[in-house]
Amino acid sequence: MRILLTNDDGVHAPGLKVLEKIARAISDDIWIVAPSEEQSGAGHSLTLTRPLRLRKHGEQHFSVTGTPTDSVMMAISHLMKDCPPDLVLSGVNRGANLAEHVTYSGTVSAAMEGAISGIPSIALSQVYSKEGMADEVPFACAEAWGERVIRKLIDVELGHRKLINVNFPAISPGEVKGVRVGRQGFHDVDMTKVIPGKDPRGYSYYWFGLDTTGAQAPEGTDLAAIRDDYISVTPLHFDLTHDGSMTALSEVFD
Numbered sequence: 257m258r259i260l261l262t263n264d265d266g267v268h269a270p271g272l273k274v275l276e277k278i279a280r281a282i283s284d285d286i287w288i289v290a291p292s293e294e295q296s297g298a299g300h301s302l303t304l305t306r307p308l309r310l311r312k313h314g315e316q317h318f319s320v321t322g323t324p325t326d327s328v329m330m331a332i333s334h335l336m337k338d339c340p341p342d343l344v345l346s347g348v349n350r351g352a353n354l355a356e357h358v359t360y361s362g363t364v365s366a367a368m369e370g371a372i373s374g375i376p377s378i379a380l381s382q383v384y385s386k387e388g389m390a391d392e393v394p395f396a397c398a399e400a401w402g403e404r405v406i407r408k409l410i411d412v413e414l415g416h417r418k419l420i421n422v423n424f425p426a427i428s429p430g431e432v433k434g435v436r437v438g439r440q441g442f443h444d445v446d447m448t449k450v451i452p453g454k455d456p457r458g459y460s461y462y463w464f465g466l467d468t469t470g471a472q473a474p475e476g477t478d479l480a481a482i483r484d485d486y487i488s489v490t491p492l493h494f495d496l497t498h499d500g501s502m503t504a505l506s507e508v509f510d
Contacts, residue, residue: 257283257410260341260370262327263349264362266294267319271348271382274395278402279345282410287341289331291362292319296351300325300365310335324366332373343410344370347380348398352423354383354478355441357466358492364421368494371419378409378420383482385426387465400429401487408435414491423478423488436486441477445470 259279263272267290279286292311303322310330311319318335320327324346332340346366353361363379370377380402384393401424409420421440425432449465473479481488 257342258285258287258336258339259283259343259345260328260331260336260375261286261288262290262324262331262344262346262366264291264295264298264324264346264366265350266291267313269294269350270391270393271350271395271398274399274402275345275348275380277399278348278406281403282406287316287331287336288313289318289320289327289335291324291327292321295323295362296349297360298323298325298362298365299360300368301362302326302329324362325369328366328369328373332370332375340373341370341375344375344377345380345406346370346377347382348395348402348424349379349381350384350393351381352383352482353379353381353421354423354482354488355443355471357443358421358440364419364492367419367421368492371417372494374417376410376414376419378406378422380406380422380424382424383426394426397424397427397429397432397487401432405435405487405489409489418491418493421478421488421490421492423482425482425485425487427485431485432487433485434487435489436481436484437489437491438477438481440490440492441474441479443468443471443479445472447471 309321349363358364367377367379382398451463473483478488
């Protein structure tokens, strides 16, 4: 099995090293094509206004000066054009990709790009317990459970152009209660924080932060699975059509 690895935290991210270790336990044909720098929150953005540069770091190991989507497209359409991957793995992301956050996520979008190309794709993220952990985020849960979760998922027939979103809870591997399949949830709180500051010249700047404190976790969702100390597995697809509104809209224009 030929596996393509990518992420949105950048080619040197600790989570990508964890993912490589997991992938090499499954296959010896591993390709890595990831952004040269962190691209968290890039979503499914595609670079069209500037050229991309490709750097080789080793055998079948590359970085791209662009987004996660750019990286997957570069891999499938250029580097691996004559030997396409059988599976795309994206992650392991530093931080959760749950509920509506999947729309911001470069990690999920990289897997989505793989799915659009007709390749089975899985996004993997490691939840952490508090802000400000930087590179101290522990990946032990993802590292311990990643291989067995992926092996189960690659045997599942989801249909064409689907992807799977996996989140590992912020607990030790031995505390995990199991794996729970759930739908995409919604945080139902105003999460956006605008954090102001001033640069050395006295000009204002701002950071965006996302605070999920107080969010509800309805049963059957990815949020509830993580809350209850389960690994969350959610099938996704890129078709954003809201079928329930089709009839009402059609009647308006009939």
